[in-house]
Amino acid sequence: MILIIYAHPYPHHSHANKRMIEHAATLEGVEIRSLYERYPDFNIDVAAEQEALSRADLIIWQHPMQWYSVPPLFKLWLDKVLSHGWAYGHGGTALRNKSVMWAVTTGGDERHFAIGEHPGFDILAQPLQATALYCGLKWLAPFVVHSTFVCDDETLQATARHYKQHLQSLLEVANG
Template sequence: MILIIYAHPYPQHSHANRRMLEQISALPDVEVRSLYQLYPDFNINIAAEQAAVSRASLVVWQHPMQWYSIPPLLKLWIDKVLSHGWAYGHGGNALHGKSLLWAVTTGGSEHHFDIGDYPGFEVLAQPLQATAVYCGMTWLPPFAMHCTFVCDDETLSAHARRYKQCLMNWLEEEQHGQS
């Protein structure tokens, strides 16, 4: 099962992420949890989130980039759900063997992150990658959709199809590995 932890503060205003979700909606065994719709008061149901993660083989953190980082509710989700004794520490092996995909959309281009004083796009992934690896997960190559500020509808849809293909490739590899 693929679990999409979707953190868009204004999902009704989304262009890029909404198309990505539309593309993957027909895939089998995909569960989408839209955090800002589930928890508008930021009161995360930890047991429900941990149960959803337990059912998944692939966890996806999907969100628009905000100030070179993740939206605050996703940060809170990580802080609360990846708890001691469950995700890490003594007896904390609930995530071992699962995979993690970071799926991010950005207004700027990839090069926007590379120049001058900017930290570089890959660097931005490091805290997420470290978190995943610390919890025993396999970190997959991130999926990024850049330039959403200037992309026309057709280009956004093409990128969204690329997202679907990325998940389909993972499903295929997973099934191949099991047979």
């Protein structure tokens, strides 16, 4: 089962994520947990989130890039749900050997992320990748969609179809 942890603070303003989620939702074996819909008060039900994670084979962390980072509710989700003794530390093996993929959208193009002495987008993935590895998760190559503010609808639909196909292929690999 693929579990998508979706964190878009303004989903009704979404260009790419909305279409990606709509396409992913048509796949059998995909569960979507929209954090901003579930927890508008930021009061996360940790037990429910951990239970959902325990059912998943593949976890997707999907959100728009905000100030070169994750949306605030997703950061809180990481802090609360990936707890010591459950996700890491003594006895914290609940996520071990599951896979995780970062699905992120950005308004800027790829060149926008070539900043200073550390060019490339991969540097921005390092905190999430380190978190995943620390919890025993297998880090998969991110699914990145750049330039979402200037994409036309046809391009966004094609991207969403590609995302769905990518998830489908990950499901097929997981099912052997």
